[in-house]
Amino acid sequence: MSRDDLSTERDVSAMSTVSNTTFTERPPDGPVTLTDSGSVSPSVISRWNPRELLLTMLFLAPAVAGLGAFVIFPLFQAVYLATMGSDILGNPTRFVGLQHFAELLTPDFGAVLLRTAGFTLIVVVAGVVLPMALAVPLSQRLPGMRVFRTLFTLPFAYSASAASVVWLLMLNPAMSPVNWLLQLAGVSAPGWTTDSGWALVTVAGVTVWMVSGFNLLVLAAGLAGLDEQVLEAARIDGATGVRNFTSIVLPMISPSLFFVIVTTTLTALQSLGQPQVMTDGGPNGATSTLVYSIFNQAFHNNNSNYGLASAQGLVLLIVGVLLAAVQFGVIERRVHYR
Amino acid sequence: MSRLNRPGPATSAFTYIWLVVAAVVLLFPVLLTALGGFLPSIDLLRQPPNLLGHYTVASYVGALQQTVVPLLPAFGNSLFVGLVIMIAHLVTSCLAAYALVFLRTPLRTPLFWLFLATIMVPYEAIVVPNALFVRSLGIGDSRFALVLPFLANGFGVFLLRQAFRQFPSELRDAATIDGCGHFRFLFTILLPGCRPAIAALAVWSFLQGWNMYFWPLIISSTNNSLNTLQTAVFALRSNDSADPGLLLAGITITLLPTLLLVLFGQRWLVRGFTAGAVK
Numbered sequence: 001m002s003r004d005d006l007s008t009e010r011d012v013s014a015m016s017t018v019s020n021t022t023f024t025e026r027p028p029d030g031p032v033t034l035t036d037s038g039s040v041s042p043s044v045i046s047r048w049n050p051r052e053l054l055l056t057m058l059f060l061a062p063a064v065a066g067l068g069a070f071v072i073f074p075l076f077q078a079v080y081l082a083t084m085g086s087d088i089l090g091n092p093t094r095f096v097g098l099q100h101f102a103e104l105l106t107p108d109f110g111a112v113l114l115r116t117a118g119f120t121l122i123v124v125v126a127g128v129v130l131p132m133a134l135a136v137p138l139s140q141r142l143p144g145m146r147v148f149r150t151l152f153t154l155p156f157a158y159s160a161s162a163a164s165v166v167w168l169l170m171l172n173p174a175m176s177p178v179n180w181l182l183q184l185a186g187v188s189a190p191g192w193t194t195d196s197g198w199a200l201v202t203v204a205g206v207t208v209w210m211v212s213g214f215n216l217l218v219l220a221a222g223l224a225g226l227d228e229q230v231l232e233a234a235r236i237d238g239a240t241g242v243r244n245f246t247s248i249v250l251p252m253i254s255p256s257l258f259f260v261i262v263t264t265t266l267t268a269l270q271s272l273g274q275p276q277v278m279t280d281g282g283p284n285g286a287t288s289t290l291v292y293s294i295f296n297q298a299f300h301n302n303n304s305n306y307g308l309a310s311a312q313g314l315v316l317l318i319v320g321v322l323l324a325a326v327q328f329g330v331i332e333r334r335v336h337y338r
Numbered sequence: 339m340s341r342l343n344r345p346g347p348a349t350s351a352f353t354y355i356w357l358v359v360a361a362v363v364l365l366f367p368v369l370l371t372a373l374g375g376f377l378p379s380i381d382l383l384r385q386p387p388n389l390l391g392h393y394t395v396a397s398y399v400g401a402l403q404q405t406v407v408p409l410l411p412a413f414g415n416s417l418f419v420g421l422v423i424m425i426a427h428l429v430t431s432c433l434a435a436y437a438l439v440f441l442r443t444p445l446r447t448p449l450f451w452l453f454l455a456t457i458m459v460p461y462e463a464i465v466v467p468n469a470l471f472v473r474s475l476g477i478g479d480s481r482f483a484l485v486l487p488f489l490a491n492g493f494g495v496f497l498l499r500q501a502f503r504q505f506p507s508e509l510r511d512a513a514t515i516d517g518c519g520h521f522r523f524l525f526t527i528l529l530p531g532c533r534p535a536i537a538a539l540a541v542w543s544f545l546q547g548w549n550m551y552f553w554p555l556i557i558s559s560t561n562n563s564l565n566t567l568q569t570a571v572f573a574l575r576s577n578d579s580a581d582p583g584l585l586l587a588g589i590t591i592t593l594l595p596t597l598l599l600v601l602f603g604q605r606w607l608v609r610g611f612t613a614g615a616v617k
Binding site for chain 1 (some may be wrong): 345349350353354356357360361364365366367368370371374382383384385386387426429430431433434436437438441442443449452453456458459460461462463464465466467468469470471486487488489490491492495520548549551552555556559568569571572575582585586589592593596597599600601604607608
């Protein structure tokens with residue numbers, strides 16, 4: 001096999017068959033050392049060959065530098081900043097010790113955490129159940145299902161600010177088609193974004209709408225990859241309807257389901273655009289979630305309270321890592337990978 | 339539920355009714371976005387809005403001509419952010435993933451865990467130190483301030499590492515025996531062979547950059563000329579004089595590239611993610 005064969009032949013599967021046949025004719029211990037070393041010379045010599053070490057460092061340098069400077073170093077910087085207060089000019093130069101951490105123990109911040117938990121819970125539950133309720137019927141062999149599926153993924157294109165502004169118009173009393181529908185049904189519409197009892201639900205609902213497109217895409221792909229033989233066997237064994245769904249389909253698409261739950265949790269936890277654009281954290285702080293609070297303390301109205309915002313950022317970090325640990329430790333054990 | 343037997347007529351009818359109802363509810367905002375930009379406020383400010391009203395392009399002309407929040411420079415900034423982040427993610431992730439999979443590194447495992455750990459860090463947790471750092475660099479008035487913290491990405495490294503590992507090792511051996519060096523192998527064999535994952539990362543990174551909101555909001559707060567379309571839409575909406583048609587025209591401009599990517603790039607996204615991240 002010549003070099004040109006390799007560089008022109010692009011289909012991986014075709015190439016692997018070709019090279020497989022080449023390799024079966026070789027003595028079993030011949031090419032083994034070649035796998036690891038960069039050159040044809042015996043592996044002992046090239047084990048830590050300086051040229052390859054240099055190349056390795058060169059290849060890793062951009063990613064390590066970027067992540068080191070803007071993800072890892074800022075973590076330590078955040079701990080340092082959390083002990084600093086801002087002076088009159090807004091520069092974080094005044095040492096305040098643990099004062100900002102003490103401020104995290106107040107009922108106000110407890111309310112922020114509670115709101116964040118409620119918001120995340122609504123978004124994850126509804127943001128997974130709704131796409132599932134669409135993906136399952138869409139997986140049937142019926143005409144038009146492809147068109148429907150493509151249409152339902154469209155909200156995925158919306159950014160946080162675009163979705164928020166469109167939904168503000170959708171709920172604007174002067175034109176709201178939602179309110180109009182409710183009026184037809186004889187229900188008077190609530191103040192979606194102005195009533196503090198409704199604002200968090202409204203903002204969460206818009207987030208559910210935003211994530212539904214991507215989640216549908218992933219769940220539909222999971223359902224499309226189901227093993228026909230297992231479904232057939234289940235059908236012969238008499239599994240139908242709900243039983244078939246909970247005992248057969250759900251376990252089989254559990255990798256997709258798990259992926260969707262993890263990504264939706266993170267999206268919900270990190271939402272800024274929706275509460276900031278739609279309600280600006282209000283009314284009366286009703287939509288002031290953890291990330292909104294970080295934005296508000298550090299950057300809103302020149303507040304420049306970088307210390308408290310950094311301390312709240314560390315809380316977000318801990319919450320995020322804990323959630324990931326719980327999800328990977330508890331839920332993933334029940335995920336069935338083929 | 340099974341896809342094997344075609345559902346009976348009753349099930350089919352129920353399926354279609356449910357899907358149509360869901361489509362009307364979920365897609366009305368999309369319809370409003372697409373049509374609203376072509377409608378004057380007398381048609382929009384009614385309950386319900388009259389989507390079959392007096393079509394006009396006045397809102398688009400108005401959105402592009404208004405000088406309160408100029409949209410064309412914002413479009414340029416968004417394109418810059420999306421493309422630079424996409425290219426940077428591709429380059430940094432390809433190189434790092436290649437080193438992790440094909441080069442002997444004494445630190446291979448700890449480095450991989452380090453990359454993985456950075457995925458777990460919510461960006462909002464470190465946005466304050468990053469903002470202070472970028473401001474202290476004195477580049478707060480340059481477009482590079484919009485992209486600097488996002489040039490490398492742990493998820494990109496992870497995605498491509500998974501793809502590279504699935505690359506048949508026989509091919510690697512064959513290339514090595516034929517005297518194919520690392521660069522040649524990477525660019526002529528490995529990358530073309532891993533196109534689905536590369537395409538998925540490209541689409542994902544562009545969407546991330548284009549739709550980013552928190553960071554450009556901070557950067558543009560001190561310099562309006564650094565507005566991206568996302569922050570421009572918010573600024574337009576904060577401006578009391580903006581009428582709904584103008585807002586929807588602006589949003590449609592914001593959505594154009596992402597809508598195209600979602601319509602035509604979703605196949606790659608799903609293939610790339612399901613191969614790498616899900617399984």
